[in-house]
Amino acid sequence: MATDGRKRSQVSSAPPRKISVEKFAEARASELEALHTIVSERLNKDFRSQRSKRRRTTAHDNQATKRRSRKKQRHGVAGQSDALPAEKDDKNVPRRIRRRAELKKNLEEGFCTSGDGTKRLRTHVWHAKRFTMTKLWGYYLPLGLHGRGRGSRAVLKWFKDGVLAHDASYHVAVQLEGTEECLLSVLRMVLVPSPSARSEDAARSIIAGAIYDNAMLHEFGAPCSTPIAPVTCMWRSSCQQNKDNDASVVYDGGACNGLEVTVRSSTLRQLWVWIHASAFTAGYDALKLACQKKMEESSRMICCISLEGQLAKLEVMGSKSFQLLQRTLCPVTRSNNHAWALNRHSLAEAPDDFKSDTVLENEVDIPSHAVLSLRVKDPRMLVEKQKTANAPESGCASILGNVQGTEDRENAVNGNISDKKKERLSLMGSELEGTGMLTEKSLWDVNSGVSPPVEDMVICQERYDQNKKFFCLDESYSEVPSTSTNLQCSRSCPVLLLKNDDGRGLHIGWSVILPLSWVRAFWVPLVSKGAHAIGVREKHWISCDVGLPYFPSDFPDCNAYLCLKETETAASNVREKLRPPAQRPLRVPTLPPWKSIQDSLREGPTKMSSNSLSNSECESSVVTVCPGDLFDGFMARTSFSLANFLNKFQGFSLRLCPHVTNKPISFTSFMRDESKAGQSQNGMTNFSYNHKLCFVRVFLHAYKEGFFEEGAVVCAPQVTDISLWTRSESSDGGLQVPQSAVASYLKEQSSGKWELQLPEDSISRQSYRWPIGFVTTGFVRGSKKTVAQAFCEAVLLAQIRGQQWDMMPVRRRRKEIYVLVRNLRSSAYRLALATIVLEDQEEDVGFF
Incomplete structure (x- = not known):
């Protein structure tokens, strides 16, 4: 009995590891028969569907599906949608099948192109099903969600409380390789500001590869060269590069954190310069010319290689972007070159698990513009x-x-x-x-191939x-x-993570740089885990909401801006011709007439002499004139350039105070300085203005009401105009122009250019206000900030501020400047407050 009891106790109650379906059905036959009996009694043994509950549909006889399947069988591609038959000619296969098979291929490098050479992103099929596609800058890009271009309220809410994703693979990287001294010399030729112009700590971190840098790329070989585009510069970490070249090199615990690396000018370094697709050709040519010039001077080899079709860029934006990256990216390498990842432990004392996981744990510890080099697992496996x-x-x-x-x-x-x-x-x-994957090549070796x-x-x-x-x-x-x-x-991929902000400490999101063949492997997991995909139009909304310039819409001094406006003008003319003449709106210029600002300096409130508006500095250069002679001036994008411009006015102090770190005089002291009072009353006719017009970017806030559109004109107000809105007893104050003067404010010439027209009658002259700038990005519908971005002439802004400060007590002075804004199709002026960006931050070279 004891033996039988011991045998029974050893019998396991767990189900068997293998289940036979036939035996399982036989064992449950009685239960199934009982269920069948109950159901048949309730239906009176009538299992047919009732006619009253049938849906009228043709799904049971889908003729369209049958035709498609028969066509596939006729062409020999039935059952395989990814490959084309080798024995068939490509021209005999339908275009839809040929293109889908081509777009499903995942080549190691390069984009799929259409018949006219237009490139398609690796996520083209995904976006084409859900977005309105447009042809821009040589690519088929997602313009935005289907509809009339609205939906900004939902996009801004996703950005505030969720995550947004954008495929920015149309940005192209140019790789420079040479000695550190030669690369810095090349950057000084074409970048403003150059890395050497930064502070000592910032320059050391940039050159070491710990953080990236934003700068303005200019054409090479001219004293007043035309700007090309804003670029992002990334240096390969010197520690990581030496580790890849020589595995026997041993570094100290704190020597490879990207912040304490000794700069050696003789070491061979690599540098990536990211350029927008609209300005890639001009930017690449400028970098090649600078490299050739440096090689001729120093007799040292500098390589300038285009990485187009090899690298991709995915942008993840929003308040929960870091949480999404934590759920999507699983690091498999132990990175020891990020000092911000280790708070309390040193690299020598930290355990292995701590080294491999802390990089994506604490977002607060990661500095702004940081560059993280990781190798992560395939997110589809996660x-x-x-x-x-x-x-x-x-x-x-x-x-x-x-x-x-x-x-x-x-x-x-x-x-x-x-x-x-x-x-x-x-x-x-x-x-x-x-x-074995730890010994694979990093992302910096993508030129030699990545699995x-x-x-x-x-x-x-x-x-x-x-x-x-x-x-x-x-x-x-x-x-x-x-x-x-x-x-x-491979089942792992090398990536680079870039932490983005708006230059004032506000975190925006992250940029993920990865090989082009891995885009679809990362894109679908990002979207499936909560990221909302956006297009080019929605990205412009986000940049305006956070206060960053958007390229090329907010860079009127670049050739890419002119090309974009020409494309928009052509599309607007086509839409206008399709409408009846009686329903066509008032025709206004798509490209703002920037030359009309010179008329304000000649005959406006300042009334300078015509001989003083000469560009004597830059007349000898060929590239000084901006694209198509449509923008005659330069943009002050750094406090250093604006300060140099103000120093050229001897004997006259302009009321502008560029932001400079650790400057002895604050803006409050500058605003309450009584020594400059009354200088603006004498006008600006007594000093010589022989320089190009200087424009600065400003933020426009509506004083009480108003909606500022793109292309609106910013005008100089009179003292009596401001009182119409600021007086408390005024219930319906404002300034109106005659409706007849709205159409005659700007007149199109036979050459296609628009010029400013002075009113002839006295009534129109009384309500006429001289322009000082134009709005490049209007209000975003649904945004609570209601901020528009505009470019205004610096001298006129200083004159207007001086007049307003002199007419009020010192305690009532404010940093903002009162201006008038009028939409080109409207007859009403709206009072706005203009804030100069360079008075709040030292640089305005960041872009989104």
Whole structure:
């Protein structure tokens, strides 16, 4: 009896590891028959669907699907949508099938192009199903969600409380390689400001590769060269580069943090310069000319290589962008060159797990403009880990037993997991990585080739086999043939993370730089985990809301701005011709007439002599005149350039105070300085103004009401105009121009240019106000900030501020300047407060 009892106690109550479906059905036959009897009694043994509850649909006889399937069978592509038949001619296959097969290919580098050479992003198929596509800068780009261009309120809410994602692969990187001294000399030729012009600590961090830098790229070879585009400069970390070149190099614990690296001018360094697609050709040519000039002077080799079609850029924006990256990116390398990742531990004392995980843990510890170099696992694999780990807690626990599921969870917590269970609960494919992936090339070696990701078909088949193995089904595992047999695929990818802000400490999001072949592997997981995809139009809304200039819309001194406006003008003319003449709106210039500002200096409130408006500084240069003679002036984008411009006015002190770090005089002291009082009353006719017009970017806030559109004119107000809005007893104050004067304010010439027209009658002259600038980015609908961005002439702004300060007590003076803004199709002037950007921050070279 004791023996029988011992045998019964050894029998396990857990279900068997393998289940036979036939035996399971036979054992439950009586239960199924009882259920069938109950259902048949309720339906009176009539299992036919009732005619009153049938849906009238043609889904049972889909003729369109049948026609498509027959066409595929006729062309020999039935059952395989990714490949074309080798024996068939490509011209005989329908264009839809040919293009879809082409776009589904995941080449190692390069973009798919259309017949006219227009490039398509790797996410083109995903965006084309959901977005309105447009042809811009040689690419098919997502313009925005379908509709009339509204929806900004929802986008701004997603940015404030969620995550936005944008495929910015149309930005192209140019790689410069040479000695550190030569690269710095090249950057000084074409960049403003150059890295050497920064402070000592900032320059050391930039050159060491710890942070990236924003600057303005100019044409090479001219004293007053035309700006090309804002660029982002990234240096390869010297520690990481030496580690890749020589694995035997040993560094101290704090020597490779990117902040304490000794700068050596003789070391061979690499540098990436990211340029927008609209200005890539001009920017690349300028960098090549600068490199050639430096090689001729120093007889040292400098390589300038275009990385177009090799690198991609994904932008993740919003308040929860870092949390999304934590859920998507799983680091597999132990990076020891980020000092901000280690708060209390040194690299020598920190454990291995701490080194590998703390990089993406504390966002506060990561400085602004930081550059993080990581190797992460394929994010498509990370989804499988979450699903299989939660499987024993849900439906699988009822099938396999709660005892086994509880045991697996306890062992997982305690660390006692068998090899078989570890294979089921761990990340699929992680055991194949091992330590070999740590020796793979970093992202900086993308020019020599990076392994592409595993194909989706292979991952789906592995996931299917893993699920069958998890449910203990006795079926053989089938192998999926890979179309890229010549390429060695990888399950990990090198990436670079860039932390972005608006220059004033407000965090915007992150930029993920990765190989081009890995874009689709990252894009779908980002969107599926909560990121809202946006297009070019929505990105412009975000940049205006955070107060950053958007290229090329807010860079009127660049050639890319002129090309964009010409494209918009052509599209506007086509839309206008499609409407009846009676319904066509008032025709206004798409490109603001910047030359009309000179008329304000000659005949406006300042009334300077005509001989003083000469560009004697830059007349000898060929490239000084801005594109198409439509923008005659320069943009002051740094406090240093604005201060140099103000120092040229001898004997007259302009009421502008550029922001300078650690300056002895604050703006409050400058505003209350009585020594400059009354200088603006004498006008500006007594000093010589022989320089190009200087424009500064300003923020416009409506004083009480008004909506400022793109292209609106900013005008100089009179003292009596301000009292119409500021007086408390005035209920309906404002300034109006005659309706007839709205159409005659700007007149189109036979050459296609628009010029400012002076009113002839006295009534129109009384309400006429001289322009001082134009709005480049209007209000964003749904935004609570209601800020517009404009460019105004610096001398006129200083004169207007001086007049307003002299007419009021010192205590009532304010930093903002009262201006008038009028939309070109409106007859009403609106009072606005203008804030000069360079008075709040030292540089205005950041872009979004």
